[in-house]
Amino acid sequence: MATSLLVGLVGSGATGFCATALLTWIFRGQARALGFVDRPTHHRSAHVEATPTSGGVAIAGGVLAAVAVFWVFWGGLPGTMQTLPFWGGAFLMLGAGLWDDQHGLDAKTKFALQL
Numbered sequence: 001m002a003t004s005l006l007v008g009l010v011g012s013g014a015t016g017f018c019a020t021a022l023l024t025w026i027f028r029g030q031a032r033a034l035g036f037v038d039r040p041t042h043h044r045s046a047h048v049e050a051t052p053t054s055g056g057v058a059i060a061g062g063v064l065a066a067v068a069v070f071w072v073f074w075g076g077l078p079g080t081m082q083t084l085p086f087w088g089g090a091f092l093m094l095g096a097g098l099w100d101d102q103h104g105l106d107a108k109t110k111f112a113l114q115l
Contacts, residue, residue: 008073016066023058036101053101060094 031037031052038051096113099105105113 012070019065020062056097
């Protein structure tokens with residue numbers, strides 16, 4: 001028997017939040033060793049010391065955890081979330097963010113990829 005939509009949404013939301021918080025904590029500790037650090041520059045950074053990047057990976061992990069829990073509670077996903085364009089676009093945005101974190105993309109290229 002499928003649970004109510006509210007229970008599925010609350011459960012998946014709580015799971016997504018907790019997974020994102022945990023992954024952020026893990027990646028923040030490993031960012032320097034993996035080279036995912038933004039060093040301050042005059043033209044692009046607002047901070048004054050090296051700051052860990054790649055937070056998008058933690059967010060993506062939280063979204064996937066939330067989707068998995070919603071799938072278990074509700075017995076499937078809404079039609080739109082089952083399509084290749086949805087997931088392809090999500091991974092393209094994640095890839096653009098990671099590439100930007102490591103190599104730097106100009107604003108127009110990053111916007112075009114995300115659009």
